[in-house]
Amino acid sequence: MALRTPPLRGRHEEAGGSFTDFGGWEMPVEFAGIRTEHEAVREAVGIFDVSHMGEVEVYGPDATKLMQRLTTNDVTALSPGDSQYACITDEDGVILDDTVVYRRPDEDETPTYLFVPNAGHEDWMVERWTEHRDEWDLDATVDDRTEDYAMFAVQGPDAEAHVQAAMANGSEVASLSRFSATMATVAGADCLVARTGYTGEDGFELVVPWDAAEDVWDAFDGAEPCGLGARDTLRLEAGLLLSGQDFDHEENPHTPYEAGIGFTVKLDTEFVGRDALEAQKEQGVDERLVGVRLIDRGIPRHGYDVTDTDGEVVGTVTSGTMSPTLDEPIGLAYVPTDLADPETHLRVVVRDRPKKAVVESLPFYQR
């Protein structure tokens, strides 16, 4: 299978990027180095090409109803220009994917939503949306726009100044609150500019017409180009989950409550998985995703066993790294609820050797 390439593949190569396969896309993993890029985002500003993320548009008279029934959050709370983090769950309440749902600021006569499935998931989600639409006999159009839009993230304490400087039409971003979006002209192109991100810093994400990608990218030439490597260390410090790794409906099935993102679940709305989640909320969860920090030398990595202090295997690491900001080995792991409180001592098994670890409250880093 040929890898899909973002519109800026050539530009990234010129900038010294090295590449990796991510969700079927050939994406830059690193430019100047993960640590350098990570620090730029924490202290100044970085720009990420996240064009591998899916974009699906849903519009029409019943668009709100369709979105409401297939995502866990309350879509009716969104006015044009609002967005929210949400899960997409199956009948058992298991997370199929996580997403941000935008209500487009420029919608015409009917509500228009843009939601962002994870890399390579858009076909699956378009199929899911279309099948349920037909089953429920709703009047809504579901369009895969993944290859119509590039997506960039401009993140860091200086992001606001850089985005403001790049916007031509007198729009003002300072007043844009977290999870709000507006339309703006950047390098002559109409872009959706939202105050969202995946780094734990202030920042913006831009949904850009594919053909204008290069011009828009060049409008941020003062920002450090960043790859997926730094994106991963930044999101992990911020306690943000990675689909397919921290949850996976086949390999590692979990509900939003188990994954620590129960705040995305609005039980007073009607959606696939609601009843199962209501039952789980009443009963309480058996296991939970927690932050772990290694006390001994070593780095937790995806798939490593977690044991209690007696050596009994009780869970699994889903993500781990050496935190560039904290200079500590950190990770995420599912553990039984009675071992999930902060300061609980555990072991992470690194190459057959148990390493002392402790549960930490998330996020590891907060700006």
Place this chain on the structure above:
Amino acid sequence: MSFETPDDRKYNESHEWALQDGDTVRVGISDFAQDELGDVVFVELPDVGEDVTQGEAFGVIESIKAVSDLYAPVTGEVTAVNEALFDAPEQVNEDPFGDGWMLEIGLSDEAALDELLAADEYADQVA
């Protein structure tokens, strides 16, 4: 991009170098290898007195994004370990052929060095 391959030493195909000094061989990883790995954040090395075997793993190196085994270029007993790397693993990136060295091995069979790549052969491999 071209990488340094000093010709005072020999190389494993798996990117470790071996620098002979009398009956001792100093071991580290190449400039190419440190660049491929990216920011090195952790090394796990054997203790002094342990034996290592040519072609077999003697330790582990981790960058932020990857975990890799380290392979011994020669067989022998470990006579010194660069413990400075435990607190400053970034020395592997900064000076892979100097301060970023990892082990010294007492050479048991000098002919083992003949099986390694010469600097120009290794340079061709990573070109």
